[in-house]
Amino acid sequence: MTVIDDRAPPAGTEAHDAHDVPGTVSQTFIAQRRNLLNVAMRILGCPCRAEDVVHDAYLKLCQERCHDALRCEASYISRVVRNLALDSYRRQQLEKRLFIGDVAEQETPPDTNSPDRIAMAQEQATCVRDAMRRLPSRTRDAVVQYYFEDQTQKRIAERLGISATMVNFILQDARSALGAMNIAR
Numbered sequence: 001m002t003v004i005d006d007r008a009p010p011a012g013t014e015a016h017d018a019h020d021v022p023g024t025v026s027q028t029f030i031a032q033r034r035n036l037l038n039v040a041m042r043i044l045g046c047p048c049r050a051e052d053v054v055h056d057a058y059l060k061l062c063q064e065r066c067h068d069a070l071r072c073e074a075s076y077i078s079r080v081v082r083n084l085a086l087d088s089y090r091r092q093q094l095e096k097r098l099f100i101g102d103v104a105e106q107e108t109p110p111d112t113n114s115p116d117r118i119a120m121a122q123e124q125a126t127c128v129r130d131a132m133r134r135l136p137s138r139t140r141d142a143v144v145q146y147y148f149e150d151q152t153q154k155r156i157a158e159r160l161g162i163s164a165t166m167v168n169f170i171l172q173d174a175r176s177a178l179g180a181m182n183i184a185r
Contacts (some may be wrong), residue, residue, distance in 0.1 A: 010125075014179070025058065025061045025062055026058075028074055028077055029054075029058050029077065031074075031179055032074050032077065032078070033054070035074075035078065036054045036057070036077065036078060036081045037050050037051065039078055039081050039082050039085065040054055040081055040084075040085040042051040043082070043085040043086060043088075044085055044088050044089055044092075046086060049088060049092075050085070053081060053084045053085045053088055054081055056084055057077065057080045057081045057084050060080065060084070061077060061080060098170075104164075128178075131177075131178055132144075134177075135174060135177060135178075138160060139161075139168065139170050139173060139174050139177075140174075141156075141160065142156050142160065142170045142171060142174065143171065144176045145159065146167075146171055153167045153168055153171070160163055
């Protein structure tokens with residue numbers, strides 16, 4: 001009966017000290033740490049995530065059983081960091097798309113009829129009325145017809161006896177004036 005020792009290297013391969021390979025990876029990581037962080041940072045845009053990716057790459061390379069000459073090449077390690085950073089970025093984008101609805105639901109207030117909200121809405125309505133009173137009458141008429149009565153620019157032009165292009169300019173001026181008063185968004 002033959003006993004197989006898992007710890008013994010297969011025939012035809014050299015035996016390596018278990019601490020030798022991680023030592024080579026550690027030396028390369030220490031020497032290239034700033035470059036590796038820059039690679040991950042360019043992809044992820046976040047220093048914390050970049051640090052995590054570099055750490056994950058280190059652990060991955062220490063655990064893999066691949067050829068030692070390949071392990072100590074900085075370009076190979078850089079490629080591993082780049083691939084892990086891309087994977088992390090893609091996962092982050094997927095999570096944003098999947099969970100955007102959950103975030104939007106959490107940000108909406110549960111009670112829209114609270115006294116604070118009602119007071120803010122009334123204050124904003126007062127500000128809009130005051131700002132509208134400051135506009136010239138023709139501009140005010142065009143804004144009311146366009147935004148509150150849902151009239152087309154062509155129809156407003158006919159009512160006011162001006163061209164549709166002039167109505168467009170009037171509405172742009174009104175938006176600018178209201179924006180300067182911090183009313184329009």
